[in-house]
Amino acid sequence: MEQIVSSTRAxxxxxxxxxxxxxxxxxxxxxxxxxxxxxxxxxxxxxxATIWQGAFHTFTSGTVWxxxxxxxxxxxxHMLVLSWADYSFVMLFSAITYALVPLLGYLWLREYVPMAxxxxxxxIVFGVFLVSRTPPRTTPSISDHSAN
Amino acid sequence: MRTALxxxxxxxxxxxxxxxxxxxxxxxxxxxxxxPAAIGWVxxxxxxxxxxxxAVGLMxxxxxxxxxxxxxxxxxxxxxxxxxxxxxxxxxxxxxxRERLSATRWAGVAFISLGVALAWTDLPTLQHLKNLxxxxxxxxxxxxxxxxAFYLFSGWAAWRFFKNSRSRVAENVADFxxxxxxxxxxxxxxxxxxENFASFCRQQYPQYEILFAASDEADPAVxxxxxxxxxxxxxxxxxxxxxxxxxxxxxxxxxCLLVQEARYPLLVITDSDVRVAxxxxxxxxxxxxxxxxxAVTALYRALEAPSFGAVMDTMGSLSFSGSALVAxxxxxxxxxxxxxxxxxxxxxxxxxxxxxxxxxxxxxxELGRRIAEKGYRVELAPEPVEMEFPSESxxxxxxHELRWLVGLRHIRPGGHFGLLMTQGIxxxxxxxxxxxxxxxxxxxxxxxxxxRLVSGYxxxxxxxxxPVVRRQVWLLPLHDIFWFFLWLASFAVNRIEWxxxxxxxxxxxxxxxxxxxGSA
Numbered sequence: 001m002e003q004i005v006s007s008t009r010a011x012x013x014x015x016x017x018x019x020x021x022x023x024x025x026x027x028x029x030x031x032x033x034x035x036x037x038x039x040x041x042x043x044x045x046x047x048x049a050t051i052w053q054g055a056f057h058t059f060t061s062g063t064v065w066x067x068x069x070x071x072x073x074x075x076x077x078h079m080l081v082l083s084w085a086d087y088s089f090v091m092l093f094s095a096i097t098y099a100l101v102p103l104l105g106y107l108w109l110r111e112y113v114p115m116a117x118x119x120x121x122x123x124i125v126f127g128v129f130l131v132s133r134t135p136p137r138t139t140p141s142i143s144d145h146s147a148n
Numbered sequence: 149m150r151t152a153l154x155x156x157x158x159x160x161x162x163x164x165x166x167x168x169x170x171x172x173x174x175x176x177x178x179x180x181x182x183x184p185a186a187i188g189w190v191x192x193x194x195x196x197x198x199x200x201x202x203a204v205g206l207m208x209x210x211x212x213x214x215x216x217x218x219x220x221x222x223x224x225x226x227x228x229x230x231x232x233x234x235x236x237x238x239x240x241x242x243x244x245x246r247e248r249l250s251a252t253r254w255a256g257v258a259f260i261s262l263g264v265a266l267a268w269t270d271l272p273t274l275q276h277l278k279n280l281x282x283x284x285x286x287x288x289x290x291x292x293x294x295x296x297a298f299y300l301f302s303g304w305a306a307w308r309f310f311k312n313s314r315s316r317v318a319e320n321v322a323d324f325x326x327x328x329x330x331x332x333x334x335x336x337x338x339x340x341x342x343e344n345f346a347s348f349c350r351q352q353y354p355q356y357e358i359l360f361a362a363s364d365e366a367d368p369a370v371x372x373x374x375x376x377x378x379x380x381x382x383x384x385x386x387x388x389x390x391x392x393x394x395x396x397x398x399x400x401x402x403x404c405l406l407v408q409e410a411r412y413p414l415l416v417i418t419d420s421d422v423r424v425a426x427x428x429x430x431x432x433x434x435x436x437x438x439x440x441x442x443a444v445t446a447l448y449r450a451l452e453a454p455s456f457g458a459v460m461d462t463m464g465s466l467s468f469s470g471s472a473l474v475a476x477x478x479x480x481x482x483x484x485x486x487x488x489x490x491x492x493x494x495x496x497x498x499x500x501x502x503x504x505x506x507x508x509x510x511x512x513x514e515l516g517r518r519i520a521e522k523g524y525r526v527e528l529a530p531e532p533v534e535m536e537f538p539s540e541s542x543x544x545x546x547x548h549e550l551r552w553l554v555g556l557r558h559i560r561p562g563g564h565f566g567l568l569m570t571q572g573i574x575x576x577x578x579x580x581x582x583x584x585x586x587x588x589x590x591x592x593x594x595x596x597x598x599x600r601l602v603s604g605y606x607x608x609x610x611x612x613x614x615p616v617v618r619r620q621v622w623l624l625p626l627h628d629i630f631w632f633f634l635w636l637a638s639f640a641v642n643r644i645e646w647x648x649x650x651x652x653x654x655x656x657x658x659x660x661x662x663x664x665x666g667s668a
């Protein structure tokens with residue numbers, strides 16, 4: 001019985017750690033990509049030469065590459081967590097980013113947050129809290145099958 | 149229309165992509181080590197999974213659709229609209245990945261979807277929301293019309309079937325009477341059991357035998373069979389006692405034994421609560437003149453309804469008969485019912501006998517499906533059989549209907565979901581609420597009532613000649629309300645109770661739920 005409890009705790013712990021990394025890398029990666037692309041200025045799509053020029057600037061920008069690396073690591077975390085956790089758990093939990101972005105904007109950049117958005121943030125946080133009350137995995141893992 | 153199409157594309161491809169990715173990673177197996185080498189190895193194995201590449205393709209398509217949406221609409225509309233992906237994802241996780249979504253997780257889906265929609269909406273999107281509302285309302289009106297059309301169609305299908313079958317029978321109840329064996333698995337006592345059994349002993353048929361099987365001598369049905377042996381000495385009746393339990397489905401276990409002992413090439417299997425007319429066997433056997441017929445099944449009507457639960461049960465069987473007749477008119481019947489399953493030994497051998505059905509929940513449905521899959525026709529007997537509905541409470545009725553719906557969801561998820569279009573009362577109520585005026589709302593409700601009652605009367609009172617329907621057809625809308633909520637509940641229930649034991653279902657097979665030692 002104790003073994004079951006501790007293995008459930010271990011599963012929850014590793015799920016939350018990888019999810020936290022995933023959410024952090026996704027948010028940071030998006031922000032850095034945003035900053036990198038804005039730093040390059042608008043890409044001119046009027047001729048083939050200017051498009052190639054824009055692509056060259058994009059892929060030689062250190063900031064853009066840092067952003068791409070973050071997004072790749074985000075994808076790796078996403079794949080890892082899906083190897084054991086429910087898709088419905090991961091999908092719902094990662095919705096917290098929708099609340100974090102306007103929240104961080106308000107806290108750090110003092111952006112105005114309208115009332116509807118505030119209510120939305122509260123609903124998302126409450127929804128994620130509800131999801132966190134459910135077990136991360138409800139289907140047997142491959143190793144469970146092979147043990148039987 | 150363009151908005152709905154692109155939104156549907158983004159949500160569906162995105163959800164299917166994520167589900168494919170999850171499936172790929174589940175096939176790779178749980179990651180337990182997190183060293184760079186171990187993660188690298190996992191990724192390498194993942195890249196060998198074809199599902200991962202399907203996921204990449206679908207997610208790329210979804211992302212492209214998302215960018216297209218962004219080029220057409222403001223982000224404050226696109227993000228809230230795509231929050232539908234949470235609902236689609238939850239449904240996909242439940243039905244495709246077989247995840248168990250508790251009520252708490254569903255509540256999470258609702259709060260998060262609403263939260264994302266609110267957090268990213270601003271005033272200019274209100275016009276889009278209004279458009280979405282209009283489109284949704286039109287869809288609900290269309291669904292309400294479709295459900296009314298379904299009732300009309302089922303009434304017409306019943307009228308055509310009974311009119312044709314009665315005129316054919318009047319012309320010729322053929323002299324095709326191959327010797328046949330009636331197989332009757334027993335367990336417990338139904339109302340009117342002796343009369344039900346005796347009706348099979350009074351058949352106007354040249355050569356037939358009746359075989360009963362019970363698990364032990366203590367079964368209360370056994371003395372009745374002994375009574376039949378005494379009262380009908382000219383009919384070859386045999387009683388087999390076999391205590392061995394061959395599978396989860398005890399009835400199929402008994403059928404395995406009965407078919408071994410049966411002498412004749414044509415087999416007729418009926419539940420123990422069925423009562424038949426003296427020309428029943430003649431009418432059923434005549435259908436087998438056509439070599440393309442693989443099995444014969446029969447609709448059923450109530451003899452009487454001794455309780456409110458039984459009345460609701462009768463209304464349920466009327467609705468089921470309507471759906472079966474629609475299925476017959478559209479694609480032919482591809483299932484059989486416990487009221488009658490007649491088939492030849494040859495066809496039974498082609499589907500591997502009864503043994504493959506030993507653990508199946510809906511053995512009667514499965515048997516017909518397998519025969520139809522072999523390319524044979526499943527036909528309906530021209531007349532319904534009669535059934536002694538038990539004097540059950542409303543609670544009993546609701547429980548067994550829920551069990552039937554949960555079973556259907558597992559063996560035929562598409563058909564179970566398709567019941568959505570037969571929920572006329574729910575669609576009519578939704579259309580009435582959304583109607584532009586109270587008069588239009590009332591018109592929707594009246595249209596439902598009139599069409600449902602007329603169609604129900606044609607199927608039940610005229611077609612099946614059901615005395616309960618004839619007297620109490622006005623209770624049909626009440627049955628529809630219960631049925632709608634049972635259908636909704638059947639999405640959330642995975643366990644069924646069957647003769648005192650609890651089972652889960654996997655692809656139609658009953659898996660007993662065992663209690664962990666010490667977890668009382």
